[in-house]
Amino acid sequence: MRVWSNIFRGVLPKKREKLQTCVSSMPLAATSNGVDQGHPDSNLERKKLESCNEEESLPRISSCYLRDSMITRLRTQGIPQDDLIRKLFGLNNVIWVLFALYFLRLLVVRIIHGLSPVCVDFLLTSICDAPKIILIFGLIWASSYTFFLILSLERLKFLSYNLANILLRLCLLLLLILPCKWILSSEYPVVPSFSVAAQATCYFLKIHSFIAVVEREYWRGTSLDVLLNWRMFSYFLIAPTLVYRVKGYPRTKKIRWKYFIGLFIQGCGLLFVMYLIMTEYMLPLFHNALDIHSVEFVVTLIVPTGIFYLLFFILIFEVMLNGFAELSCFGDRLFYEDWWNSVTHDEFLRKWNRPVYNYLMKIVYSHGRKMGTSKLNAMTLTIAYSSVLHELVLAVSFRRLRLYLMSLMMTQTPLIWLMNILLRIQERTRVYRQISNIFFWNYIFLGPTLLMLIYSREY
Incomplete structure (x- = not known):
């Protein structure tokens, strides 16, 4: 008992x-203290x-x-990063295995129905005249040295300050206009047209940053002999940054080729998955956009669009930029922050694309503030500047100027103002942060889907 x-x-x-x-x-x-402590079972x-x-x-x-469950403990307790990765590495593998099995199913179904494993028509149209596109990339890069030449001529007193300033502005516009004009005069499909327009816009931002930084330092008393460094300018053109620095950038000691090969393999895998999503889920809806109800189109496409958006982000900011940084030994690789936890839209703008954000803040926003504009007006002008460039890329790619993307991006200003007011009222409580983050994710997924609906019906 x-x-x-x-x-x-x-x-x-x-x-x-x-x-x-x-x-x-x-x-x-x-x-025991006197026995070997390196025993495998110790x-x-x-x-x-x-x-x-x-x-x-x-x-x-x-x-x-x-005792709490494992997920609760990970969420509520301060778990070190190494322990967190060790505890969750299996879940990461499960996600990739599920992706692989799901897309394997698509390949098997196509083969069973007598089709090719993947739709090659879209691939062939996307890589048409690839050597000519690569040549255009090289010409855009080579033409960037024109600006260094103009400033060098000004330093040698062959050009006056006013004439050099006019030539710099004119060549900067031509750097953006000429590639876009070439795309509009050709009959290239959307993908190569988008690539050339994005490349031209990227170098437009780089050269604009170079001119602005050199002028600012020149008026502060620094001579052009110090500002014009051929090696630094050449490195800036290939480095994954948009802001020119006179004093240089942090550099790594060597190229890690194993790491770069790993990034290359990841990029190929991401491109393959994105291609399958595009051909299996998006293109059929694009081709029948006029016959499908708008609500059905949005509801059907919002999940594939969200997945495609996230994969595109990983491809650009985690794979491509890190790959270019590794090849150029570029040390500052903070290309993004935890934007997925954003509760306000300005937090998202600060975190999701650090190179563009640094350019906009240091070149555009700071210039507006120096001109005497208020913070709100400077922020509005900065968003408008970014919206115009984004709209230009889409207008050139689809050969239609509709201002849809620009209008959607301009709604960020009232959203930032409204969500900041709500943030002050709620004082960052957990419930408010969760609701705001959910609203943010719905905005992120719904916006690109609506743009795809509009452009697919007009293209």
Whole structure:
């Protein structure tokens, strides 16, 4: 009867007895001081002892310990990053395995129905005249040295300041207009047209930053002999940054080729998955956009668009920019922050694209503030400047100027103002942050889907 009463009462061994049991179960090599501590089982036994001590420190009701689930502990306790990766590495593998199995199903179904594993028509149209597109990229890069030449001529007194200033502005516009004019005069499809327009816009931002920084430092008293550095300018053209720095950039010591090859393999895999999403889910809807109801189009396309958007972000900011940074030994690789936790839209703008954000703040926003405009007006002008460039890329790619993207991006200003007011009222409570983050994600997924609906019906 005493044994059964002890069981029902939940009598457990005392702390000292239980700890002694854990210690006594360890082999002698792990507990003695004079024996080798590098025994392969010593770490395992040490973890057993730590787990015993951890359980003893937990509050206890009868014979049960008060313990949270694994996910709750990871969410509420400060878990080191290495331990977090170690505990969640299996879930990461499961996600990639599910992706692989799902897209394998698409390939098998196409083969069973007598089709090719992938739709090659869209691929062939996307890479048409690839050598000519690469040549255009090279010409855009080579023409960037014109600006260095103009400033060098000004330094040598062959050009006056006013004439050099006029030539710089004129060549800067031509750097953006001529590639776009070439696209509009040709019959290239959307993908190569978008690539050339994006490349031209990128170098337009780089050269604008170079001119602005050189002029600013020149008026501060720095001579052009110090500002014009051929090696630094050449490095700036290939480095994954949009802001020119006179003093240079942080550099790594060498190129990690294994790391770069890993990025290259990841990029190929991401491109393949994005291509399957585009050909299997998006293109059929684009071709029948006029015959499908708008609500059905949006509801059907919003999930593939969201996945495509996230994969595109990973491809650009995690793979491509890191790949270029590795090849150029570029040290500052903070290309994005935790934008997925954003609760306001200005937080998203600060975190999701750091190179463009740094350019807009240091070149456009700061110039507006120096001109005497208020913070709100300077922010509005900065968003308008970014919206015009984004709209230009889409207008050139689709050969239609509709201002849809620009209008959608200009709604960011009232959204920033409204969400900041709500943020001050709610004082960053957890419930408010969750609701705001959910609203943010709906805006992120719904906006590109609506743009695809509009452009697919007009293209």
